[in-house]
């Protein structure tokens with residue numbers, strides 16, 4: 001069964017440090033300031049409210065759009 005077409009069609013890259021997704025033209029991660037990016041990422045999750053129960057549960061205190069996996073490792077544990 002074919003996998004559901006991800007995210008790679010979207011012209012984004014993921015911050016290797018925090019997993020934030022940024023446009024390919026960006027040079028600096030808006031979330032953590034890192035300049036280390038990877039185009040090898042999978043899945044997307046969006047944190048609209050870092051005070052939400054889910055964000056707390058994931059111990060994720062940043063707002064934005066993130067990749068679930070970057071270079072083969074999960075951003076959320």
Ligand SMILES: [Zn+2]
Pocket residue numbers: 015016017018019020029030031032033034
């Ligand atoms: Zn980052």
